[in-house]
Every structure is written in C-alpha cells, then in structure tokens.
Amino acid sequence: MDGGTSTTGATPEWRSAMIDVSGLSLTELTADADADGDPADQSPLAYCLRRLAADLAHPGEPIAGFNSAL
Amino acid sequence: MxxxxxxxxxxxxxxxxxxxxxxxxxxxxxxxxxxxxxxxxxxxxxxxxxxxxxxxxxxxxxxxxxxxxxxxxxxxxxxxxxxxxxxxxxxxxxxxxxxxxxxxxxxxxxxxxxxIPRPRREDGRQLTAEHDGLRITVRLEDTDPLRAELGLPPTAALDAAEHQRWQTLFAGAWRLLVDRVRPDAEVLAGLLDCVVPVRTDPAARGISATSADAFGAVAISEPADATALAVGLLHEIQHSILNGVQYLFDLLEEPGELGYSPWRDDPRPASGILHGAYAYLTVTRFWRTRRDPLGQFEFARWRAAVATAAGDLRGLTPAGERFVGALLGEVRPWLDEPVDPRVRRLAEGANRDHRLRWRLRNLHVGPADAAALADAWRRGERPPPVTPVLRPAPRRALEASARLDLTHRLLRGLPLDGAAGDLAYVRGDDGAALSAYRKNPGDRAAWAGMVLAGGLDAAPELAAAAYRALGDQERPDPLAMVKWVS
Structure with a gap:
C-alpha cells in the first residue's frame, strides 16, 4: 500500500507510490522505457505505473453539482 | 552502471x-x-x-x-x-x-x-485581481476543446461584455476572499490555473465542477454575484487539492462504497462524500466570517454536515486517517460556536430534512416488506423489522427542496410564498405544519415534513411504503403511521 510512514526520523513523513519525475527532461523520461511491462517487476517505477494504470481504468466521475448561488 | x-x-x-x-x-x-x-x-x-x-x-x-x-x-x-x-x-x-x-x-x-515567442498577454484571456497586496491571475479558458471534458457543458467563447462581467465578478470575489479568509485566498492564488465558463443549469442556479485529471482547473457557470463566485472557487479548489493528494496517496480502502452525502440527493460513493466534506470545509470557514442570518445559517448547516460526513467515513487508509483526522480537528471546534437559536433551528432542520428526503428517495422497501408492514398496521402490532435497500440513482441529483428555498427567503427577509406546511414550518409553527403535511401523503417532502415538524425519530420510507401498501380504501392517518414507525 502506498502512504507508508517513516517515524524513525526526527520528522515523520509520508512516502507516496508516485515517483517524482518532475525534474526529468522528456529524453530522460523515456530513456529506458523499453524495459517496462514485466508484471513481476517490483520496482518503484513499475508499482507507480501500475497504480496509475488502475487509476485510469477506474476514473471517478467529475465532481460536479455545487450550488454556489443561494 | x-x-x-x-x-x-x-x-x-x-x-x-x-x-x-x-x-x-x-x-x-x-x-x-x-x-x-x-x-x-x-x-x-x-x-x-x-x-x-x-x-x-x-x-x-x-x-x-x-x-x-x-x-x-x-x-x-x-x-x-x-x-x-x-x-x-x-x-x-x-x-x-x-x-x-x-x-x-x-x-x-x-x-x-x-x-513561438510567448505572447505578451498569454492566450489573450485572463482574469486578474489584486486586493490588499495579494494578487491572482488565472487563464479564462473558453476556447480549448478539452474544456468540455471537465464534467459540464462549456459556454461558447465569451464576447467582450461577458468577459467584462466575469472580470468584475472575479475582482469582487477576490476582495471578499482576501478580506475574510486570506489564507484560503493565498491557496487559490497558488493553485488556481484556469477558469472554464460553463452553461448555467436551470435546476442548480449556480453550478461548478472539477475533474480529477485537471488539477487546478475549475469549471463554473457565470455566478449570480461575487459571493457566489468566491464560495464556488473555494469549493472547487478544494476538490482539486484533494485530487492532488490522491495522486500521491490512497485515502480510502473502498472508495466506491455508496452512502449518504449531505450535499446531494443521490447516493454517493465514499470518495464523493470525502470530496464533499473537504470542499465544504473552506466554504464553512467562509460563512463563519458572516454574522447575517443567511451567513449564519450556512455556517451552522455546513459545519454539522462536514463533521458528520467526515466522521462517518469508514475504511480509511493510514494516510486517510491522518487526513480526515485533521479535517475533523479543524471543523469540530466550530460546532460549539454560538449561532442565533432561530437560525440554528432552521439549519439543523435543513440537515435533518435533507437526510429524511434522501431516505425517501433512495431507500427502497420491497413489496414483501411493504405488505408485512401493512399487515402489522392492520392487526395493531408493532412494525416488523425491515431493512430498506439502497438503490443507486440513475443520474446526478442536486439538492432541490421548496422548504429550503423558503428558508433562504425567510433568512433574506424576502416575502414568503409557498405550501402551507412549509410556510408554517419555517415560521416555527409545528402544529400548523403537521396539520398541513398530513393532508398530502402523496408528497415525499410531506412525509419528511411530518417527521421534522413532529420532532420524531422515524424512518419515513417505512411509513410511506406501508401507507402505499394499504391502498386508497383504507386511508390511514399518515401522521399516525409516522408515529407508528418512530
């Protein structure tokens, strides 16, 4: 499960299943993309991509319907 | 390597x-x-x-x-x-x-x-505002075809007059937000990227939406006034923030489990109930700053709804426990803050009323159970144990209530015009309200009204189902049936 806590440090923190690729260039992002797809792959990247795929496969409805006028 | x-x-x-x-x-x-x-x-x-x-x-x-x-x-x-x-x-x-x-x-x-070199004014259309040293600039997105994916039908591209109206409302909303809830305004300035004007929904007055795939975008119909826009933006950016948190962490073990939401007439998944509670957290914080009857009503109503909805969530992940625990830690102290007793009665009544009407609409009593209830009534026995079944709704159902509309008019000091029972109820004449409601048992709102005005603790869907099963020839007193199941 994502959202594991680390309470061993001075400051507890929550680690996401999503990896931080915000600083990568597009070239870096796809440099080793051919290695993807092994269902036995337990790497953080593989887990992150499976979670993303599950998210897309079960999209929630848009949150709509707020009556802002009284 | x-x-x-x-x-x-x-x-x-x-x-x-x-x-x-x-x-x-x-x-x-x-x-x-x-x-x-x-x-x-x-x-x-x-x-x-x-x-x-x-x-x-x-x-x-x-x-x-x-x-x-x-x-x-x-x-x-x-x-x-x-x-x-x-x-x-x-x-x-x-x-x-x-x-x-x-x-x-x-x-x-x-x-x-x-x-292409960046245009001096990005994409032409923007909404901007500055007040008390705090500035916000967002894109007004009224041309990109992707804007139709946000959950509501978008308007066509705005003409100059429409754009100006949006800008005026936006500046007014920004003044309100900065003056009343500055930290929330700072959050908006940090996250709100674009506003997508959508068509007005005749059933909803003002309507707005957020897509989980569009963090920082808000779809919203042209608001009635600056307050409506301020509250609408607060509400929608909360949805975006929660979506962003859920990019990182799962908060619910069973996000699809249906249940009661204080903000919708249809059953909602747990994920939607969490979204509602989180969005209304800052809406409640905004109304908390107002001392007028309508503002106090909104504050009293939503503080209780947020606390109840968030407190009733089950199956939270560890991250969800931390998140929802903090949400409850924010809203629960507000429950003790004083509100004019007359306004408080109406606010608590509105929340009860919504739940009662929701039960009547969504909890289905099967034919065998309805017949068993009717038989017990005829024999003068206590009602048998019956468990109504929650039925998913075929479509989105926004809150719609003539009694609530009348309450808003009362709080605004406007002339009142409506059904006799509702008029009596909002004025606090419960006896007259009961007399009126019991004459109209074909109406879902009347069943809820009898429970409400009678101060009863009853499952109205059971009384209504038994009444229908008894048929026209027997015509029992509906109020007596409500008391019977209470």
Whole structure:
C-alpha cells in the first residue's frame, strides 16, 4: 500500500507510490522505457505505473453539482 | 552502471505536518509546491506511457522543442487540461485506438506552440485581481476543446461584455476572499490555473465542477454575484487539492462504497462524500466570517454536515486517517460556536430534512416488506423489522427542496410564498405544519415534513411504503403511521 510512514526520523513523513519525475527532461523520461511491462517487476517505477494504470481504468466521475448561488 | 533517469527517481514525500495541514485545509506554500510537482509528475508519467505505446514522431517533436525551450514546454505540460488530454489519449491507446485517433498529434501542436515567442498577454484571456497586496491571475479558458471534458457543458467563447462581467465578478470575489479568509485566498492564488465558463443549469442556479485529471482547473457557470463566485472557487479548489493528494496517496480502502452525502440527493460513493466534506470545509470557514442570518445559517448547516460526513467515513487508509483526522480537528471546534437559536433551528432542520428526503428517495422497501408492514398496521402490532435497500440513482441529483428555498427567503427577509406546511414550518409553527403535511401523503417532502415538524425519530420510507401498501380504501392517518414507525 502506498502512504507508508517513516517515524524513525526526527520528522515523520509520508512516502507516496508516485515517483517524482518532475525534474526529468522528456529524453530522460523515456530513456529506458523499453524495459517496462514485466508484471513481476517490483520496482518503484513499475508499482507507480501500475497504480496509475488502475487509476485510469477506474476514473471517478467529475465532481460536479455545487450550488454556489443561494 | 547505477540506475539513472526515471528508474532512479525518488518517491514524492509529504511531511506528516504537511499532510495534516492539507487535511485541515490550511496548506502552506511549500506543500502547494509539492502538489504542483506531483501534478507535473503525473502528466509526465502519462506522457511516458503514451510515448511507449504510440511510438510516433509527435513525442520526438516535443522532446526537441523542450531542448530549445525547456521552461515553456514544462509550463505547457503542467497545465490542467494537459492532464485531461493525457488521460484521455492513454486510455484510448490502451483500448486499441491508433495514435492518430487517440490524438497524439496534440504533442506536435504543443511543440510548435512552444517554439513561438510567448505572447505578451498569454492566450489573450485572463482574469486578474489584486486586493490588499495579494494578487491572482488565472487563464479564462473558453476556447480549448478539452474544456468540455471537465464534467459540464462549456459556454461558447465569451464576447467582450461577458468577459467584462466575469472580470468584475472575479475582482469582487477576490476582495471578499482576501478580506475574510486570506489564507484560503493565498491557496487559490497558488493553485488556481484556469477558469472554464460553463452553461448555467436551470435546476442548480449556480453550478461548478472539477475533474480529477485537471488539477487546478475549475469549471463554473457565470455566478449570480461575487459571493457566489468566491464560495464556488473555494469549493472547487478544494476538490482539486484533494485530487492532488490522491495522486500521491490512497485515502480510502473502498472508495466506491455508496452512502449518504449531505450535499446531494443521490447516493454517493465514499470518495464523493470525502470530496464533499473537504470542499465544504473552506466554504464553512467562509460563512463563519458572516454574522447575517443567511451567513449564519450556512455556517451552522455546513459545519454539522462536514463533521458528520467526515466522521462517518469508514475504511480509511493510514494516510486517510491522518487526513480526515485533521479535517475533523479543524471543523469540530466550530460546532460549539454560538449561532442565533432561530437560525440554528432552521439549519439543523435543513440537515435533518435533507437526510429524511434522501431516505425517501433512495431507500427502497420491497413489496414483501411493504405488505408485512401493512399487515402489522392492520392487526395493531408493532412494525416488523425491515431493512430498506439502497438503490443507486440513475443520474446526478442536486439538492432541490421548496422548504429550503423558503428558508433562504425567510433568512433574506424576502416575502414568503409557498405550501402551507412549509410556510408554517419555517415560521416555527409545528402544529400548523403537521396539520398541513398530513393532508398530502402523496408528497415525499410531506412525509419528511411530518417527521421534522413532529420532532420524531422515524424512518419515513417505512411509513410511506406501508401507507402505499394499504391502498386508497383504507386511508390511514399518515401522521399516525409516522408515529407508528418512530
């Protein structure tokens, strides 16, 4: 499960299943993309991509319907 | 050789204090920055999957554009509607669509756009406001076809007069927000990227929406006034923040489990109930600053609804426990704050009324159970144990109540015109209200009204089902039936 806590440090923190690729260039992002797809792959990247795929496969409805006028 | 690039990337992290600040609806600038980075990570990971599946020149074109104009490409990829496009494109590719039909050409369009010198006024349309040293600028998105994916039908491109009306309302809303809830205004300034005008829904007066794929975008109909826009923006950006948190962490073990939501007439999944509670947290905080009867009513109503809805959530993950615990820690102290007793009666009544009408609408008593109830009534026995079944609704149902409309009019000091029972109820004449409601048992609102005005603790759907099963010939007193099941 994502959202594991680390309470061993001075400051507890929550680690996401999503990896931080915000600083990568597009070239870096796809440099080793051919290695993807092994269902036995337990790497953080593989887990992150499976979670993303599950998210897309079960999209929630848009949150709509707020009556802002009284 | 060690891992590099994406395989070496570390997870996104939030400190415990940051996650709690998000739950409480009080995130600081560093936490907002982490959410924006999470959005970019999500967009890039979607894009990576698209590149792997599509293998077109479009991605290569964008990568080349990035080498020439890295900041500009990054900015375009971080936009909320790019998330909408990427989710749609990848879903289509995985379903077997060709790259062309999945829309990968959009990447080449972005590449071309990134190479054009940035226009002095980005994309022409903006909404801007500044008050008391706090400034906000957002894009007014009224042309991009992707805006139709946010959940509500968008308007056509605005003409100059419409744009001006939006700008005037936006400036007015901003003054209200900065004056009354400045920390929330700072959150809006940090996260709100674009506003998409949508068509007004005649059933909803003002309506707005947020897509989980479009973090930072708000779809909203032209508001009635600056207050409606201020509250609508507060509400919608909370949905975006919660979506951003859920990019990072699962908060619910069973997000699809249906239940009661104080904000909708249809059954909602647990994920929607959490969204409602979180969105109304800052709405409640806004109304807390108002001392007029309507403001006090909204405050009293929503503080209780938020606390109840969040407190009733089950199956929270550890991160969900932390998040919802902080949410409850924020709202529960408000429950003790004084509110004019007359307004409080109406607010608590509105919440009870909604739940009663929701039960009548969504809890189905089967024919055998209804017949058993009717038989017990005829024999003068106590009602048998019956468990109504929750039925999913075929479509979205926004809250609609003549009694609530009348309450709003009363609190605004406007002339009252409505059904006799409702008029008596809002004025506090419960005896007259009961007399009126018991004459109209074909009306769902009348059944709820009898429970409400009678101060009863009853399952109205049982009384209504038994009444229907007894048929016209027997015609029992509906109020007696409500008391029977209470």
């Amino acid at each position: 060690g891992a590099t690039g994406v395989t070496a990337a570390r997870p996104h992290r939030l400190s415990d204090a940051a996650l709690a600040s998000l739950g409480a609806g009080r995130p600081g600038p560093a936490t907002l920055a982490e959410l924006r980075r999470a959005r970019l990570s999500r967009h890039l990971l979607l894009l990576r999957e698209i590149a792997v599946l599509a293998r077109t020149e479009d991605f290569a074109a964008l990568a080349a554009a990035e080498r020439a104009a890295p900041d500009r490409v990054r900015e375009l990829l971080a936009r909320p509607l790019f998330g909408v496009w990427a989710a749609r494109c990848l879903t289509a590719l995985r379903a077997g669509a060709t790259p062309d039909s999945a829309g990968t050409g959009h990447l080449s369009e972005l590449a071309a756009r990134a190479r």
